[in-house]
Structure formats: structure tokens, C-alpha cells
Amino acid sequence: MRQPQAVRAGLIGGAVVLYLGAVGMLERFSERSIIVGLIRFNLVVMMAAFFVFALFAYRRATGEANTSLGTGITAGTVAGVTTGVVVIILSLLVDAGVDVRSMFLRISPAFFEAITLGTNPYLGLVILAVIGAVMGAAAGGFRRLQPTPRTIVITVVGTVLLLGLGARLFIPMLQGLGIPTAWLYRSDALTILGAVIVSVLAVVIRLYLQRKGGFRKALTEVPGVTPSNVRPILFALGAIAVLAAPWIGKQFVADVLGTVGLYILLGLGLNIVVGYAGLLDLGYVAFFAVGAYTVALLTARSSSMVGATIFDLAPEPLTNFWVALPITLVVAVVIGILIGAPVLRLRGDYLAIVTLGFGEIIRVLILSDWLKPIFGGPQGITEVADVPAFGADTNDPRVLYYLIIAFALISLFIAGRLKNSRVGRAWAAMREDEDIAEGMGVSVIKYKLLAFAMGAAVGCLGGAFFPAKLGVANPGSFTLLVSINVLAVVVLGGMGSIPGVIVGSAILVGLPELLREFGEYRLHIYGAILVMIMILKPEGLIPDRRRALELHAEEPHESVGPLTAAATPGVQ
């Protein structure tokens, strides 16, 4: 072969498509239309795979192959043919009576249907090869595009995918705003006409903004908006959008945004511990649980169990949410210090396992038969009282949404203030070099405990809402996965970076909510995204100024893989 790189990329691309089929994703995705009668999500994913690996072929190619359309076409065709040939082999095996499904469960008729786009394996081979070749050529062509047409292509594809996939979010929002949706959506997919209209609209807006030099500049052309007040105006618009969201989007939107807000809250707390002070905490869920259970114990009608069995009280809530909250804070801070104290001198990785252990201890204890009289075992604590707000007891998700937003803002404020203060500098010094920080007069023990306590306080705030929202506190919600999610939010956004936490939450918590219908693949995709983002942007999506400067100063790394080297062209 004259183009070994292209063939290699094509083979990998084919393997990826087959993988997606073998785990059942293509089959599941084929149930989802993006544009009615035209394109389903499985086809989108396959096309994307062919396209991406054709691009990959160019990345590796040198000399003439780097510009020739042939490279992309070769890669795409090889990918398509590989997929098709393996599918034919599989179908022959099935026909010959080999029970492939006894091992690979998803190699079912639906698998063949999804991967051959509803035809038979032989026709499928032809179709896949053609699609591969077309996408390969598209990849080659895309690379040659001038910036403006390139923007147009990206805008059209992005808009259609976003609106198509987010149908379940956008339909209620549009209806909430009183906009009819029949022209745009039929059931959960875009109509052809709708797709064309929104694409044209998006391109026009995008190009207009580009000509005006960006959104902000364009905004200043509106009467009354000047360069000096554009920031506050943007801020006000954002605030209105956040406040209005639960009203225009019905409960689903409020739920999603509320969960994002909750993770912002938790992320900001953990960011203090991990990002500011450099203490790796893998058991952050412990504080979430402490917050939830303390509030639940204090405000549940059934709690009861403690009250009734130990103090012989009537089954009435001990107090209301607002009294319980400060008590919870104190409890969390005490537990934060108790957890922090024994492990202060441990190195980073040891700290990780010990904190993880504490998280598990707390989860196991609330689940256990032993403490069931207090924590209710697997059922948890039920009948948690509603939150008194606006003169009434309520569990209206909208009210809770506002509460979460309010508390997220408070922790945003706390995190921001602490960061650029004497305390924040002491933490940063400790994170950089513990011995020297101590040599400069920083009491390492005091500041570590302070970090744990602050992190605990913020984390338990997040937990406190939990029983208020669901009416119960049960152990199923406090698994290691929560700790991992929060840590991922922090690192993905960029350690120590406050805007990073917000963006990280939106992506890692918000997006999976949109993809809820692919439920069984949520964590699958989540894991893949986590790996990809970390490889492409190890400093996080919105790096903290310090770390960003540091990473860039150290470029180039000694042995960077092809992915990093090529994916961060703006870095040097």
C-alpha cells in the first residue's frame, strides 16, 4: 500500500464502528431520528467515526499525502469496507448456526439492521464503503475549506445535532415560550423543513456576529448598549435566563438545571480542597451524605425513629429546614476536621485511599442493620418535611431550584473571595511545596484542616437539599460514583478554576441528562468523554490562570503522544 497511514487509520475507524455495534450502541441509536425520514442517530455516529478517522489519517500523513484527497478517501473507504466485511463474516457465522450471541449478546438481527442501515450485509458493504469514501473525501475537503465556509459547515452540523438530540429539552422550552413547534419537530425529531430553516438562521446569525467582531461587539449596536455597560447587561440577561428557566421549560428543565446547580455547589466545595489546597479527596460524598442525613434526621416526621425510640418523643419533625441547616453545617465541619486530622501528614495518594475509605465507611454505616434504628437502613429516612419558604411549606421543584441557585451563588462568592486572599495564597503555597510553605510561616496543619472544613461545609450544603427535594434520604444516592463525578467536574473544568467548575458541571451533569434516553450508555459515554477531554486538554477546559501559565511554560513535554501534540496547536 502506498498510504499505510491512511489504511491504518481506516482499520481503526472500522474497528470503532464495529465496537459501537458490538456494545449495542448503534442499535439503540437507530431508534432515534435526528431529521425525520432522513437521518437517524446511528448513521450520524458512523459518519462521524469515518470522518474523524479520515482526519486522523491526515494528521499522521506527511508530504503529498497530507494534502491529497486520496488519503481521506482511502481511510474512509478502508473503514467502511472493514466494517462491511466483518459484518458479512458475522452474518455467515450466524447463518452457519454458530451461536455468536452466547458470547456477544448484541450481535442480534437488530445489530445487522442498524449497521447495514436496514439492508442486507452484502448491500451493506457497498453502502458502508460509499459512505466511508464520501466522508473521507469530506474530511479532505473540509481541511481545505476557507475559514468562512468551514464555519458554515460546523454551524449547520452543530445546530442540527444540538436541536435534534436536545429535542426533549427544547420542545417544552419553546412551548413554554408560546412558540409553536409543529413546523420544527415531529415527535422527537427535526422536520426536514425545520432543519433547513434553523440551519439557515444559525448560519446567518453566526456570520452576522462574525462580521461584527463577536457577540459583545454586535450587542453594542443595540441602542442603549455601550461597550462600558455590555458586561452588566450580559450578566443581567444571564441572570434572567437562569431565573426564568424553570418557568419556561417545565419541570424537566428545572430538574436538569437544579442538578447542575447542585454539582456546581459540590464542585466549588471540592475545588477548595483539591484545587486550592492540593489535597486529593476521593470521599467527598461523605459530606454530601452527612448533610442529607442530618437534615433528614432533624426534619423528618418519621425521625421519629430516633426521637421515638431514644427520647420517646411524638413522631413529629424535630425542627424545620432553616433551623436544621446551621446545625448541619456545624456537624459537617466537625466531621470534616475529624476526617482530616488523622490523615494530615499523609502523601497525596495515601490521602486519596483514606478519604475514599471514609466515604465508604459512612455509606456502609448508614446502610447497615446495626444503625438501622437511626438511619433506616436501605430505605433511608422517609417523610422528610417540606421546606418552609415564601410563607408555605413546599417541595415545589422551582422553589428548591431557586434555593440551590442561591446557595451556589453563596459558595461561588466564598470560593472567589478565598482564592485571592492571604488564605488562598497560603493554600496555594502549601499545594506547591508543603515544606517550603511551612518554612515561610504557613501552619500546614491549620490550613489543611481549614480546607477540609470549608470543603465539608459547602459539600453538606449540597447534601442538605437532597432530602428536601426527594422527601427521603437513602443510601443509594451516596455512592463512590458521586465523589468521582464531583472530582471529575473539578479536574475537567480546570483545577482551582471557578468558571471551570461551572462549565464542568454543565458538561458532565447537564449533557448526560439530555442523553437520558440512552440511559444504559450514559456512563459508557461519560467515561469515554472523560478520557478524551483529559487527553486533549489536560489542564482542564477553563484552566486556572496559574496552572495554565505553568503548563504552557513547560511545553513541549518530553514525550507527547500524537494526540496531544496535534490537538493543542494553540498552545505553543
Next chain:
Amino acid sequence: MSLLELKGVSIRFGGVQAVKDVDFHADLGEIVGVIGPNGAGKTTLFNIVTGFYTPDEGSMVFDGANISGLKPNALTRLGMARTFQSVRLFNAMTVLENAMVGQHTRTKTGLTGALIKGKATLEEEAMITAKAQEALGFFGQRLLPRQNQLASSMAYADRRRLEIARAMATEPKLLLLDEPAAGMNPAEKEQLIEQVGRLRDEKGYSIVLIEHDMPVIKSVSDRVVALDHGIKIAEGTYDQVASNQQVIEAYLGKAGDDARGDMDDEVST
């Protein structure tokens, strides 16, 4: 009068007697040079004085207070500051922030202060910045114009200077410099000699410095102490120590490996 007074200080690591029965003092306004071959226990002595190691035996008095068993942060508060043989800055912080950390023990904004950010906090922040910039300004135009760069991005000699500036920002009485001239070219060494003099004359610090570079020791030291194998083998003016037979033997015996870096002495993480 003695600012720092060590009597009979010893420490051992496993089977190695790193420092043995050393008496050491530094008077107010004095510059003391500490010399000795690699592994002589110089940096270990620094680590003992600054609280990184706790000596097995011996008494230590600083500024009239018994300091044995005190932690490094407490000693910084009392007025002791140091630099490190292998430059150790807070790399992911800016030059200015490095120096600002030096002000830690001289300021008191805590959690509430940082959160409320009232007048007192703002004034203190302004003062911290001013003092940090003053310390950076000691090195003329080397550090101040680069105050918003990351410490890790600075040139080597500037990183050494920044370490001194960070120590200065702690407002010390006694400054301990661990091989400040290491890796510097002759011109930079000249500058350093002049700067060490100014640190004493203008800032009023007493100074103890470890140095391998004999011309530097000769130019700056009022008094020189020589260590070998953890034992003090000579003390006096530069000329007295340099002509001491034991000192000459200690150096000649190890003439071959008078290279850089007693790594084994360094505080390790």
C-alpha cells in the same frame, strides 16, 4: 550580643552522625560564612536551625528565646528566614505572589477577613503587596518588572534572587542563605557579594551563608565556620580558617568531588 546561639547540637539519621556536638553562634549584624566539603553537615545544620529537623541533643536560643522543638512556621514568626540549596519556589504562583507568601506571618487576615473583605483586609492586602514589591525591588529591575510572571518561567539566577526576596518579605532578623552563588556567573557573583553586604547594612539582617565559592566567602564574611563530617573543625576570620591545617586536609582529601550539590543534606519531600 548573640542573636543565635547553638550549644552541643547533634543529630543522627539511622547510623549516620550528620551533625555532632556543634557549637555555633551568630551575632547581631554579623555575616557568618559556613564552609566544608560535600556532606559535611552544613545544610543539615540549617535544617536544624530552621526547625525542619529536631536535633537529638543540644540547646538552641534565638533572640533570647529557647527554640528547640519549634516548627519552621513558628521560627519564621520569630524572625528567621532561609533560602534553599536547590531553589524551591512556588512554581505555579507568580513572582509577586511568591513574595506575598513571605508576608504570611506578619499579617493576620483569616477566613472571616477574607470573606468579608472589609477595610482592614483591603489595607492589609495593600500592605502585603507593597512589602512584597519592596522586597522584589531590592534586586533593581531584575524581579519587579516580571512580578506577574510565573516563578517557574524565570531564569535561574533570578529564581535564586526571588528566593532571597521571598525570605526578605518575612521581615527576618536572621537570614540563612544556602549556597546563594551556586550556578551564577562571575558578574552575578560580584553583584551577589554587594547585595549580601547591603542586606546587612540597609536591611539590618544578620546573615549566615553556606557557600562553596571561596572568593564569595572571603569577600562577605566577618567570620567563617568550617565543618567536616558533622564536626566543627575551625572558626575565625577567613584567613585563619583558610590556613587551618584540618580545613586544608578536609578539602584536599576530597578535592576530587568538590562538585555541586550535597543532595543528601537537602530537605526532601
Next chain:
Amino acid sequence: MTTSARRSSLGIFSRLPVRRIVLIVLGVIITVAAIAGARATLATGQYSGRVWQDLFVQGLARGSVYALIALGYTLVYGILLIINFAHGEVFMAGAFTTLFLAGYLSSSGFMASQPVLSLLIMLAFSALVSMGVALLLERIAYRPLRGAPRLVPLITAIGASLFLQYTFRGFYGEQVRAYPNIPGLTGDWNIFGISIDRPRVVVIGAAILIWSSLYVFIERTKTGRAMRAVGEDREIASLMGIDVDRVIVITFAIGGALAGMAGILFILLFNQASFDMGFVPGLKAFTAAVLGGIGSITGAALGGLVLGLIEAVGPILFLSGAGIPSVGQLTSVVSFTILVLVLIFLPGGFLGAPEEKRA
């Protein structure tokens, strides 16, 4: 600030090791409680010597599996200083995939006629699968991240762990699947007058054999020396002409193979496989590696065995006497409490680097 203000805040606490004292008191309280619990348990006479014996052997067998998985954590950590959080999934990949081979061997009658050979084939196959997964993991998830801040590979590993779990769930389904029984491995063997479950004997024996071969490999072979050199100082090792990338690949390969074999031993004990079977043993093995002193091969073995024993014996011994119901649920409370206690007094684990001498 002036001199007078400097002196003021140096109280007695500057000198007194308050934290240390609190921790020691805490440690003593927990130890006393544990001894009291153990005495109470023994006083009930509820558990016979036979039961204890059984628990002990069970703990050793489980600990042997932990030890083999822990070696993978320790080897990778020793060289790259990263926690390969996805190692539990490497273990699962081998054990789960071998299920189908075992099914074939069993249904074709080969297993009935050649049980020992079957077991060896399964071990080798599982080791190969796990090794493949470990190598892919290294190539795709870790190699691009050399030199990145330390938390980054950890997050990548967590992502990879989820990805692998759900990949195998996608491939093989979400049900727990039963392994075919290996003939000849049911019932007991009489060893030193004690009758022991046959699978446990095989597991403990195999683990000892595998561990010893690894030890000899690391200590005696050229590649082993290269691995140790890279663990000491990567830069210097590469200056000495060692191909660091190759050593890292070998390390992952060995760790993966060990995990794959551990997977089959695990199967011998529990007879079933599922996509999430790797998570808990992975976590336990990581704990074992830290307990023994991460980076130390002997430490991993010691940590694994100790953890296995604690888990098997601990809850009943320490807790059941105190009248606590369903002590089995509290296994991880006991094991993590002991981990914390060990780390308080030996911050580097049993065989880790000792702490710096400092104030």
C-alpha cells in the same frame, strides 16, 4: 508589624505535638475497643475452632487474590507514580472473557478429561486478555499524559474504568453469569490434618507460585533491573540507555497478566463473573497495596494477605461480641479503619519508605 507583636502568639501549642497525642489516644481507644470486642466474641463460645480455621483459610485465599491484583497497582505506581484506577477492570476483562472459553472447554468434555490442563489454559487465556486490555489502556489513556499534573491521569483512569466496565457490559450483557465447575476441585483436601476447600488450596498455592516468579523476575533478570531503575529515577535510567517507554509497556503487561490470573483464581473462589465484578476487588487491592506500602512488591503481598484476613476474621472477631447485628455488612468499615490506624502509625504502610525525620 513590630517585634513585640511577633512574640505574642507563640504559645505552648507551638511545641506540644497535640495532633500526635490525639491520634495516639484515638488509636489506643480503637485498639482497646477491638480487644474488648474480641474478648466478648470469644467468651460467647459461639464460634468453634473449626469456624475460625475456616475463616482464616478463607481470608488467606481472598488475600492471595488481592495480593496479585495489588501487584499491578504497585508495579505501575512504582514506575509512573500514577494510580491505575482502571486496574480492577483489567482483572474483570480477563475473568469475564475466559467464561466463554471455560464454557466451551466444559461443554466439549475437555475439562472433564483434563482439568489441570484446562485450568492452565484458562489462566493463560485470562492473562492474555487482561494484558491486552492493560496495554491498550496504557497506549490510549496514559501515554499521552506523561508529564501532565498528577490528578489528570487519575481522572483518565476513572473514565477508563467506567468505559471498560460498560464496554464489557455491552459485549456480554449485564447478568451475573455462572462459571462451569472444574471437576476435581469440589470438596476438601486434607492438609496437615486440616481439611480445606480444594479451590482455596489451589488459589493460595498458585498465588505463592506466581508471586515468587515475579519476585525472581524483578530481582534477577535484566528487564527486572531496568524496571527498578526506571522506578528509582526515570531520567537517569534513560540516560543509562534504558528504553523507558518499553519498560513502562512491560510493566503494564506484567500487571495486566497478573490481574488476569488473579481473575481466574477469584473465579475459583466465587464461581461467577459479571461486568462489575472488578470494581470492589480492585478497590480492595488498591487498599492492600497502600497498606503494604505502595511501590513495594513484598508489601503488596503482605498487604493483600493482611487485608484478606482482616476481612474474613475481623468483623466477627471484633464486632459480633458487641452485639452488633449482621457484622458482614461492616467488613469495609473494619478494613478501612485498620488501614487508617496503620497509616497513622506507619505513614508509608508496612514496607513503604519511612517518614522523614522532622519536627
